[in-house]
Each structure stands twice: as C-alpha cells, then as structure tokens.
Amino acid sequence: MKLRILSPVLISAVLFSVGCKKQDHEDVETSNEVNFREMKVAEGFDYSTTSLQNLNVHVELLGKIPYQGAEFDVYLDNPDSYLDQPAELSKLRNIRSIRLNEKGEYSTELRVPGDINKIYLLSKSIGIPEYFELAKSAQGFELVYSPSQSVKKTASTGFQFGTNAVQASLTGSQTLATRSWSNVGFPDYLTDPVYVNPSFLQRFKAALPKGVPVPESSGYLNSAIPRDIVLDLKAGQTANVSITFMFANSSNKNTLGYYWYPSNNKPATPSAIPAGNRGYIFPSTSRTATTNYSGLVAGNTVELVGPNADGSFPPNTSIGFYLIANSFTPTAVGTPGTINTTRTTYYSNYNLNTAGSTGYMAGKKERMVTLYDEATNKIVWSIEDGTDGDYSDIAFFASWNPNEAVPVDEYPKLPTVPRTDSDYVFYPAKNLKGTLLFEDCWPRLADFDMNDMVVNHNYTGLIDQTEANKISEVNFTFDLASISAQQNNGFAVMIPNATPGQVAIVTNLNFDGDNVNSNQATTYSVETGHTNDVVIKVFDGATSVLGGNNVNNTGTGSTTRPVETFSFTVKFNPAIPLADFNKISPFLIARGNRNVEIHLSNRRPSVKANKALFGTEDDNSSVAASRYYLSNTRNSAGNITWAIDVPEKIPYPKSGQSMTAAYPNFVSWATSGATTNLGWYTNGAGNRLMDKLVNPPN
Known part of the structure; x- marks a missing residue:
C-alpha cells in the first residue's frame, strides 16, 4: 500500500478546519436555497446595511429671522401619531438631536439604514411646525423652512359679532x-x-x-x-x-x-x-x-x-x-x-x-x-x-x-435660562440595539451561518458643546447574545483615527452615571500598542463568559442563558470628528489569538492584526487596494464577508443554516449591490424564515 504524504500547507488547512468545526446541529440546509458560495457579489461591495447621508437644515421665523437655537430630534419613523404619547414616541427610532446655529442652520452627516427614504425632524422648540418630513434626494436630506404672511388672505363672507x-x-x-x-x-x-x-x-x-x-x-x-x-x-x-x-x-x-x-x-x-x-x-x-x-x-x-x-x-x-x-x-x-x-x-x-x-x-x-x-x-x-x-x-x-x-409689575417674569441640555448622536438609534453577526474561520470560508458570535450593540455619542460635528464622549453597550463555535473568541472595538492620547478617561458608567454591566466589577482601558487608533478590548473569551460553546442556539449540547452586558464610556479631549464616530469598528478576536482580527468588510484592522494572513486561504484582503475581509474566488464566486452589522435587533440563523437560507432576500440584496431588497433583514413579508432562525434573548 502506497502512503500519501501530506504537504505542510495541507496539514495546516486540516488543522485550521478542525479549529473551526461547529457543534453538531439538527437542522440542515435545504436543496432549493441559493448556496452562498455561488453568490456573484460585485467587487468592493462591503455588505453595509446603512449609508451615510447629508442633512442640511435652514429654519426661519416669520420675517426671515433665523431661528437660532431651534432644537430637533431626527427620527427614522413618522412621529405624527405619537405627538402626545411620550412613552410610545420613545419607541420610535431617534438617531440624532441637533441645535441650529446663529444662522438658523445645521449641516451634518447621518448614518441611516439603507431602506430609509424619509426622515422626520421632530421640533423640540416652539413657534414652528411640530415635525417636518424630509424625502431623500441625491444630495441627502434637506429642510428649508421660511414662513411668510399676507396681511390679507382670501376673503370669505362676513361674520357678525356682537350687537x-x-x-x-x-x-x-x-x-x-x-x-x-x-x-x-x-x-x-x-x-x-x-x-x-x-x-x-x-x-x-x-x-x-x-x-x-x-x-x-x-x-x-x-x-x-x-x-x-x-x-x-x-x-x-x-x-x-x-x-x-x-x-x-x-x-x-x-x-x-x-x-x-x-x-x-x-x-x-x-x-x-x-x-x-x-x-x-x-x-x-x-x-x-x-x-x-x-x-x-x-x-x-x-x-x-x-x-x-x-x-x-x-x-x-x-x-x-x-x-x-x-x-x-x-x-x-x-x-x-x-x-x-x-x-x-x-x-x-x-x-x-x-x-x-x-x-x-x-x-x-x-x-x-x-x-x-x-x-x-x-x-x-x-x-x-x-x-x-x-x-x-x-x-x-x-x-x-x-x-x-398696561402695568406689568404683578406678572411673573420669564426666566433667563442658559443652555443646560445636551445633543447626542445614536447608532443604530436611541433605545435600540443593532446586531453584529460573525463567522470566526477567517481567512477560510465556513458555513456562512453567521452565528459563531452574535452581539447586540449601541453607540451613543455626546455632541461637543463648542463644535457641532465633534464628539466628546461615546458610550458603548454590547450584549453578548449567542455563540455557536468551538473557539473561545474575544471581542474588541476600535475608534479609528483617534489617538490614545486623546482619551481623557474610560469609565464603566453610562451617561446617566449608572453601571449597567452584568458584572459591575468589569473595568476597561485603552489597549496599549496603538498610535493612530483607540482600541478597547471588551472581553477575552466568549465561551468563558457564557459558560459554553453553543449558547442560545440549537443543536447538540446547546444551552440557554441571559445575555451578558458590557458597557463603558470613553471621554475624549480633544473631541473626535463625527465622521470617525460613524466609522467605529467592532471586531472579533479569533481563537484567542490577539493578532487574528475579523472586522466588517472594508474596515481596516488595527496595527496588531497579522497582515501576513491577508491573501491566504479564501481571503482577498489587500492593504494597497484598501480592501479588507472579502473572499477571493478560491472556494466561492468571490466577495463573501465574515461579518455583518444590522441596524436593529434581529433573529440569527440556527447553527448550520446559512444566511442565504434563513434570509431569502439576502442574496438579491448582496448580488444587486444593495439596489434591491434593502430591508432584507426586517420583519417584512418573505424576509425571514423563522424555522431557520433563533429569536435573540433578552
């Protein structure tokens, strides 16, 4: 019998495969689904479910007086039915608060879900309409409001008063x-x-x-x-x-x-x-x-x-x-x-x-x-x-x-009140968490069920008091919701282009001064070794945190338990640009190996990432081309991702069920370059196959 000698490369591939093996699962993919490896995704598509849109606002009072100081909340949902119901209004997606400058103007960048074609500016000031509906154009969203008055309106028949x-x-x-x-x-x-x-x-x-x-x-x-x-x-x-x-x-x-x-x-x-x-x-x-x-x-x-x-x-x-x-x-x-x-x-x-x-x-x-x-x-x-x-x-x-x-001495006087409130930017929205879904086998493609680690997240940025589009503090909240992997993966978040020297403090308190961590003794700090980014390691090993390697999913050995919450606030001095807040990059640290980072597609890694892994196995990353974490054509049609960020809390696939099976419209969204089925993940008709999905725990 002739023995076959394995090459070192093949041995490495076999060992890598063992490391990425999932738990056994009961559900199997059906034959009529689109195989994710066959998806023809355009080069450069980054799987972003959101887009950056310009918002330009100009508001005047009667007489063309700029409404300096007018305040608005920016909503993704129509507030019309909830103007007198604050509890219900708080359930709508509020992504930003703004305050107009001395010219009655404000210009900024909004990060909105890709399927959003309208936003709503809910006024927190008086003397103007309570809200404005803005339709998206090629330039983004724009509001120009300037009321006018004709002293004489169209007359109708007279009406008798008195005697x-x-x-x-x-x-x-x-x-x-x-x-x-x-x-x-x-x-x-x-x-x-x-x-x-x-x-x-x-x-x-x-x-x-x-x-x-x-x-x-x-x-x-x-x-x-x-x-x-x-x-x-x-x-x-x-x-x-x-x-x-x-x-x-x-x-x-x-x-x-x-x-x-x-x-x-x-x-x-x-x-x-x-x-x-x-x-x-x-x-x-x-x-x-x-x-x-x-x-x-x-x-x-x-x-x-x-x-x-x-x-x-x-x-x-x-x-x-x-x-x-x-x-x-x-x-x-x-x-x-x-x-x-x-x-x-x-x-x-x-x-x-x-x-x-x-x-x-x-x-x-x-x-x-x-x-x-x-x-x-x-x-x-x-x-x-x-x-x-x-x-x-x-x-x-x-x-x-x-x-x-008219004597006025007996009337109470209006107070002169300085500005005391603050403005914020929220992602994905106030009181709403998004969903991060990871595959942990990079640089090799696996089963694309995107549930090796599932994290729900929210970022809240405090707008600097002196510069409208600068962020002085960011509160991060992450809920480790589920894992379905044999690897004890870590998790971190990077604020790109901010330097460690800009961080004034990292605290485990939120903006209300509360510690909402599951383990309130948890502390956080800026990771050393970075010069051009701020990186905070959130936790070292998901399996250690949740007490198992198949938690809140299905299959052999699966267990259930509440989510684990990690929350902290980073204060910056000087403040960071809003554009960098919108580029915050959460990432998985694979297999306990600090130099193996898995980011969202086309988000550059930190300096600690082992770039020698780029271009190996199924990966097609290129520093020179600014292309990251997208696959080559070795085992697929190319441009497959290892991480997805969804701007709401969604069910995630059962172990072994690929995204293409659990979310049927995911394929047309990805292959069209996000020109169709932009709301593929929402709870709309035909978007979700619940027999292939797991509802997230509280």
Missing part, C-alpha cells in the same frame, strides 16, 4: 362686522406681524416646557396674579391692543376670543359679559400636524377692536380672554368655517370656569398662566385645554400702545 348698536359705532377699517376667515379658520383681518425673536421663544419654553405639569411651587398658578389686561389710562387717553400668536401644541381646533368690561365691574358669570363686548381673535388654533390646520404661525397678529369709534379702548377698561374648546369646524373652500359657541369655554378669569374633573386638572379652575418678558415688554398667556396641566397647549402675547397703558 348692531356696537357695530354701528365702529368706523375703523377693522370692524368686528367685517372680520372673516377661511374655511380652515385663517383670519383675513391680520395686521402687520409682530416678529418673534428666537430667544423669546426659548425663554418661554424654559418656563413652561411641554408635557411637564406646572407645579404649585412655581408660583405661576397663584390666583393673585392678573390674567386680564387692566388698562391704566388717564381721562381722555385711549389704548390700542394687539394679540400675536405664538404656538399651539394641541390638536383641538380651539377658538381664541376676547372680551372687555369696566374695570370696576368685573363680570361674576359668563352670562354677565354683554354679547356686544366679545370678539374672536383666532377662529381656529391647532397644532400644525392637525388635518385642516388653520395655517397660523408665530408672529401672526390681530388688533383687538374696542368700543371706541376708532376701535381703541377707553379708560376704566379691562380685557379678558376666553377659549372655546375644540369648537371650530372646517368647511368647503370659499366658505368660512363655523364656530360652535356651545362648547366648553375657559376664561382668563378662573372664577368663570368650572373645575376640571380628571387628570392633573381635577379640582382646578385656573386655565391660563400669564408671564411677563422684560426683554420684549410682552405679556404672554399660555392655556391648558386638556388634563395634563402643562399649560402649554396654546400661547399668545399682547402688545399695546401707549407703553404705560
């Missing part, structure tokens, strides 16, 4: 009898706008933030604070008063009106207000997201019509306000919408109101808060039309002439 006797005495152009509005309630009697300064809006927001009940300790609900305008005029003097719209956070189509009365004869009941002493200001106030929105924007102004012949107000006169709740009904274009005056009405004089019966407003009669802004000499009214008690549903302010006509 004929009062109307007959009015000779000015803005009489109550001639005032009308559109079918959706936009007034045709606006006067020149009163332009609103961004800092005014920010001071108000700081005093009465949306969704936060006004505490008794604030003093704003003190019944001694005036809620009406009490004119302080000398004999023969008159006053003109205008009301300017600020914002509406309510979906109700409320009607805002006013009334006047002799200061020494305050009405004790609503019926004591003469019909001729009432008028409407804004027929419909509602949030911008409401169907048949009236079109009001911050700065739209109405001059009140008083009892004098010229529409002014005489001495010994006070002006109160009322809101008819959800009273406006839109009509057909060309016909003014109607107002149902039988609806519940709230007055600035709380004694005219019925106490609330539910929520925060149970037992409370006060429906309006008044505040004085010293910087602009304006009194602001802010109204609660519901039950949450934030008194931030509708807001307006008053202007008057002469200046001394």
Whole structure:
C-alpha cells in the first residue's frame, strides 16, 4: 500500500478546519436555497446595511429671522401619531438631536439604514411646525423652512359679532362686522406681524416646557396674579391692543376670543359679559400636524377692536380672554368655517370656569398662566385645554400702545435660562440595539451561518458643546447574545483615527452615571500598542463568559442563558470628528489569538492584526487596494464577508443554516449591490424564515 504524504500547507488547512468545526446541529440546509458560495457579489461591495447621508437644515421665523437655537430630534419613523404619547414616541427610532446655529442652520452627516427614504425632524422648540418630513434626494436630506404672511388672505363672507348698536359705532377699517376667515379658520383681518425673536421663544419654553405639569411651587398658578389686561389710562387717553400668536401644541381646533368690561365691574358669570363686548381673535388654533390646520404661525397678529369709534379702548377698561374648546369646524373652500359657541369655554378669569374633573386638572379652575418678558415688554398667556396641566397647549402675547397703558409689575417674569441640555448622536438609534453577526474561520470560508458570535450593540455619542460635528464622549453597550463555535473568541472595538492620547478617561458608567454591566466589577482601558487608533478590548473569551460553546442556539449540547452586558464610556479631549464616530469598528478576536482580527468588510484592522494572513486561504484582503475581509474566488464566486452589522435587533440563523437560507432576500440584496431588497433583514413579508432562525434573548 502506497502512503500519501501530506504537504505542510495541507496539514495546516486540516488543522485550521478542525479549529473551526461547529457543534453538531439538527437542522440542515435545504436543496432549493441559493448556496452562498455561488453568490456573484460585485467587487468592493462591503455588505453595509446603512449609508451615510447629508442633512442640511435652514429654519426661519416669520420675517426671515433665523431661528437660532431651534432644537430637533431626527427620527427614522413618522412621529405624527405619537405627538402626545411620550412613552410610545420613545419607541420610535431617534438617531440624532441637533441645535441650529446663529444662522438658523445645521449641516451634518447621518448614518441611516439603507431602506430609509424619509426622515422626520421632530421640533423640540416652539413657534414652528411640530415635525417636518424630509424625502431623500441625491444630495441627502434637506429642510428649508421660511414662513411668510399676507396681511390679507382670501376673503370669505362676513361674520357678525356682537350687537348692531356696537357695530354701528365702529368706523375703523377693522370692524368686528367685517372680520372673516377661511374655511380652515385663517383670519383675513391680520395686521402687520409682530416678529418673534428666537430667544423669546426659548425663554418661554424654559418656563413652561411641554408635557411637564406646572407645579404649585412655581408660583405661576397663584390666583393673585392678573390674567386680564387692566388698562391704566388717564381721562381722555385711549389704548390700542394687539394679540400675536405664538404656538399651539394641541390638536383641538380651539377658538381664541376676547372680551372687555369696566374695570370696576368685573363680570361674576359668563352670562354677565354683554354679547356686544366679545370678539374672536383666532377662529381656529391647532397644532400644525392637525388635518385642516388653520395655517397660523408665530408672529401672526390681530388688533383687538374696542368700543371706541376708532376701535381703541377707553379708560376704566379691562380685557379678558376666553377659549372655546375644540369648537371650530372646517368647511368647503370659499366658505368660512363655523364656530360652535356651545362648547366648553375657559376664561382668563378662573372664577368663570368650572373645575376640571380628571387628570392633573381635577379640582382646578385656573386655565391660563400669564408671564411677563422684560426683554420684549410682552405679556404672554399660555392655556391648558386638556388634563395634563402643562399649560402649554396654546400661547399668545399682547402688545399695546401707549407703553404705560398696561402695568406689568404683578406678572411673573420669564426666566433667563442658559443652555443646560445636551445633543447626542445614536447608532443604530436611541433605545435600540443593532446586531453584529460573525463567522470566526477567517481567512477560510465556513458555513456562512453567521452565528459563531452574535452581539447586540449601541453607540451613543455626546455632541461637543463648542463644535457641532465633534464628539466628546461615546458610550458603548454590547450584549453578548449567542455563540455557536468551538473557539473561545474575544471581542474588541476600535475608534479609528483617534489617538490614545486623546482619551481623557474610560469609565464603566453610562451617561446617566449608572453601571449597567452584568458584572459591575468589569473595568476597561485603552489597549496599549496603538498610535493612530483607540482600541478597547471588551472581553477575552466568549465561551468563558457564557459558560459554553453553543449558547442560545440549537443543536447538540446547546444551552440557554441571559445575555451578558458590557458597557463603558470613553471621554475624549480633544473631541473626535463625527465622521470617525460613524466609522467605529467592532471586531472579533479569533481563537484567542490577539493578532487574528475579523472586522466588517472594508474596515481596516488595527496595527496588531497579522497582515501576513491577508491573501491566504479564501481571503482577498489587500492593504494597497484598501480592501479588507472579502473572499477571493478560491472556494466561492468571490466577495463573501465574515461579518455583518444590522441596524436593529434581529433573529440569527440556527447553527448550520446559512444566511442565504434563513434570509431569502439576502442574496438579491448582496448580488444587486444593495439596489434591491434593502430591508432584507426586517420583519417584512418573505424576509425571514423563522424555522431557520433563533429569536435573540433578552
């Protein structure tokens, strides 16, 4: 019998094969699936499930005033249905917060899933629409918002206020009898706008933030604070008063009106207000997201019509306000919408109101808060039309002439509040973890079930206070979810282009100051030996961590257990560019050998990686060509990967089931160069074959 002598290369290959052997598994690949080795993937395709897109924002207030300091959260999901449901809103994919500069602008880079064609900018500021929907173009995403006002809108038929006797005495152009509005309630009697300064809006927001009940300790609900305008005029003097719209956070189509009365004869009941002493200001106030929105924007102004012949107000006169709740009904274009005056009405004089019966407003009669802004000499009214008690549903302010006509000393002052909050960038999104799937046999192809190590991950970057596109801190959270390999693989993360000297500290606390590590004694440090990157080793051996080599998967010897969480924060000084945050590179350390790194395709390795392995076995990496961790054509059609990053938490293949079997649309996505089936991993029809997948543990 002739003996066959194995070459050293073949011996090495055999030993390598033994090292990569999986646990025995019960499920086998079916014959009708596409074999991953036969996939014809274009050269250079890097299997990225996300793309980098530009975001350019320019926002102005009425009068082309740049909205400096306006704040937005960037969402991948439409927030329209959850504007008043913070718990549900928090479940949507929020990837970024931004703050506009002195020009009302912001430009940045967003990392978004490849199947995203729209994003949503949810405003955290007042005086502008609550959110904007932006469609992706060849240039990325862009918002240019600049409201305009025509003093006279398309007129519709007149609407009678008050009594004929009062109307007959009015000779000015803005009489109550001639005032009308559109079918959706936009007034045709606006006067020149009163332009609103961004800092005014920010001071108000700081005093009465949306969704936060006004505490008794604030003093704003003190019944001694005036809620009406009490004119302080000398004999023969008159006053003109205008009301300017600020914002509406309510979906109700409320009607805002006013009334006047002799200061020494305050009405004790609503019926004591003469019909001729009432008028409407804004027929419909509602949030911008409401169907048949009236079109009001911050700065739209109405001059009140008083009892004098010229529409002014005489001495010994006070002006109160009322809101008819959800009273406006839109009509057909060309016909003014109607107002149902039988609806519940709230007055600035709380004694005219019925106490609330539910929520925060149970037992409370006060429906309006008044505040004085010293910087602009304006009194602001802010109204609660519901039950949450934030008194931030509708807001307006008053202007008057002469200046001394309205004493302001008794009104609480708007605070001057410095910037205290922070902006963040999230990957894949706030309160969402992505999925990293690894094959550990590099530089040799194996079975492509991509479950040798499964890690769920989230990165949160703190935007530097002084430079908009710099990151001063990054919090990393990794959950080791599953392993299905006989090798005790390690795991690390690299921040490319950052130097170890930039790291001020590495702590196991998150941004809230909490230690969420499964083992709270775990500590982290910058790995030595690097000069142009920062590398943090997360753990040395997955098998040691999880207590087995087939955990949270199927097959012989499989076990289940909770995920192991690793979390730490890296603080940089100076801050790192956002572009480097978007290139953060997690990697597997194969077989306990520190110089064997497996990165995502076309992510360069650290200096500790053994580059002599490039171009061996099935690998086609080339430093010169900046091509990394993609296969050659030795055992496949080429360009097969060893690692995939998915921007959400997904089921992973059972042991022995390739990605091409478990995710049928993966093949068309990869072979098309990510031009079709961009959401191949999502829970859409036909994307997942659950009998070949394992749901991730909590």
